[in-house]
Amino acid sequence: MMRCDILTLFPSMVKSVLETSMMSLAQAKGLLDVTVIDIRSFTHDRHRTADDRPYGGGAGMILKPEPILEAIDSICATHPNTRIVMTSPRGRKFDQAYAQKMSEDSHRLVFICGHYEGIDERVHMIMATEGRKVDEVSIGDYVLTGGELAALVMIDASVRLIPGVLGSTNSVKEESFSSTLLEYAQYTRPVELRAARVPDVLLSGHHGAIRKWKHRSSLASTYARRPDLLTGRALAHADQLILTDIQKEEDTEKSDSPRRLSS
Ligand code: 6GU
Numbered sequence: 001m002m003r004c005d006i007l008t009l010f011p012s013m014v015k016s017v018l019e020t021s022m023m024s025l026a027q028a029k030g031l032l033d034v035t036v037i038d039i040r041s042f043t044h045d046r047h048r049t050a051d052d053r054p055y056g057g058g059a060g061m062i063l064k065p066e067p068i069l070e071a072i073d074s075i076c077a078t079h080p081n082t083r084i085v086m087t088s089p090r091g092r093k094f095d096q097a098y099a100q101k102m103s104e105d106s107h108r109l110v111f112i113c114g115h116y117e118g119i120d121e122r123v124h125m126i127m128a129t130e131g132r133k134v135d136e137v138s139i140g141d142y143v144l145t146g147g148e149l150a151a152l153v154m155i156d157a158s159v160r161l162i163p164g165v166l167g168s169t170n171s172v173k174e175e176s177f178s179s180t181l182l183e184y185a186q187y188t189r190p191v192e193l194r195a196a197r198v199p200d201v202l203l204s205g206h207h208g209a210i211r212k213w214k215h216r217s218s219l220a221s222t223y224a225r226r227p228d229l230l231t232g233r234a235l236a237h238a239d240q241l242i243l244t245d246i247q248k249e250e251d252t253e254k255s256d257s258p259r260r261l262s263s
Contacts (some may be wrong), residue, residue: 002103002159003079004034006151007071008113009050009063011036017152026165034155042067042074051116060117068112068123075110076132083107084127084134085154087147088114091136094154098137102158107133111154113147180229184217220246 006014014036017023026032040048043064051061076082083105092098102109112119127134139150160166187198201213219242222229235243 001030002032002105002155002162003108004032004155005075005108005110006034006036006113006148007039007068007111008036008146008148008151009039009115010113010146010148011038014113014148014152022160022165023156026159026162029164031162031165032155032159037071037075039063039067039071042070054117058117062117063115063119063123065120065123065126068119069126072110072112072127072132075108079108081107082110082132084110084112084132085151086112086114086119086124086134086136087138087150087154088118088136089138089141089143091138094137094139094150094157096157099154099157100161102154103161111147111151113151115146180233181218182221182226182229184214184221216242216246219243223247224250 008014018027018034018036023032023034027034039050043049050064050067052064054060054062072082072084112123124134124136137150137154139153144150187202191198191203199213201209204210219230219239223243223246230243
């Protein structure tokens with residue numbers, strides 16, 4: 001069970017995603033619990049002001065610290081076991097291992113979605129000083145207009161790792177990145193399509209041969225698309241042999257971009 005709060009200026013944007021597909025199903029199954037909190041509900045002025053101009057000048061607006069700190073105080077008063085996740089392009093990079101940790105985390109995860117040019121620096125400072133667990137997390141090296149999509153990406157990647165959310169537990173185990181190889185090629189009907197046939201072995205019913213084929217397909221796909229995933233990694237001797245074979249095949253097929261492994 002993952003428990004989250006999302007602090008945002010745009011609750012409807014977040015809610016629409018949470019009401020769809022796997023996110024909605026996970027909540028219905030009681031495996032995910034998300035509360036969306038409007039940062040503006042912790043403002044006290046007539047205009048519900050959540051942002052202000054930066055001291056020292058510069059472009060854009062900054063999120064005011066008080067509403068965010070009040071929102072966190074209010075959550076922590078009822079849920080002391082929280083981890084604050086500040087979405088920010090300056091944060092630590094989110095990856096599959098991070099998603100796995102999140103999916104197993106017993107803390108209530110409080111996502112703070114930054115907007116405009118950022119959040120008053122004292123929010124991070126004060127939370128750290130108060131001894132709260134705070135992580136700044138980025139989903140990649142590009143800049144979003146706000147942290148909502150980033151928070152949703154993190155929740156989506158994590159929630160599907162909770163046992164029972166996906167139909168079969170195998171679909172998680174076999175896929176990309178759990179094994180640090182990309183997925184093997186997949187096919188469905190029809191067997192023949194514009195002269196392109198499904199590989200015969202997949203129709204053969206020989207489970208051993210099929211397993212071998214899938215593994216080879218994974219290695220070939222990884223070698224062709226993400227060779228960086230193979231270079232840093234000690235390959236089993238059997239895999240090294242398969243890879244050599246794949247490389248030979250590629251050379252004879254005058255591939256458009258032949259690549260060599262450094263190892
Ligand atoms: Cl977590 N937030 C924002 N605003 N931009 C980002 C990001 C997060 N990760 C990458 N770009």
